[in-house]
Amino acid sequence: MPTYLYQEILPNGDDGECFEVIQRMSDAPLKTHPQTGNPVRKVFVAPNLPTKYTEAATKSKLTNENVEKHGFTRYEKDKVSGKYHKTAGKDKRAPDVVNANKLREMQQKGIL
Structure with missing residues (x-):
């Protein structure tokens, strides 16, 4: 409805x-x-209609610049060491490198 x-x-x-x-x-x-x-x-308001998914549109929305512009922080996992390295984000509370357990703790505390 x-x-x-x-x-x-x-x-x-x-x-x-x-x-x-x-x-x-x-x-x-x-x-x-x-x-x-x-x-x-x-x-009367415009309906909220979903747009068609395209891989290119998703990539353009998830660029490092766009992530930072909207205040988010992105970490990517290093397959050799298993640590996460910050690839986007300007929050000074977010460290440059964290291990998986530390990252989980930070998310639970609402820091990330």
């Missing part, structure tokens, strides 16, 4: 809170807020 967005209209005519309601497409739109009883209006 689709999720619809409604906005409350306050008694003074101002816009109130927005809220979502899951309804059948055949259901009539809401006329009042379910909790306050104030009138509401349906807000």
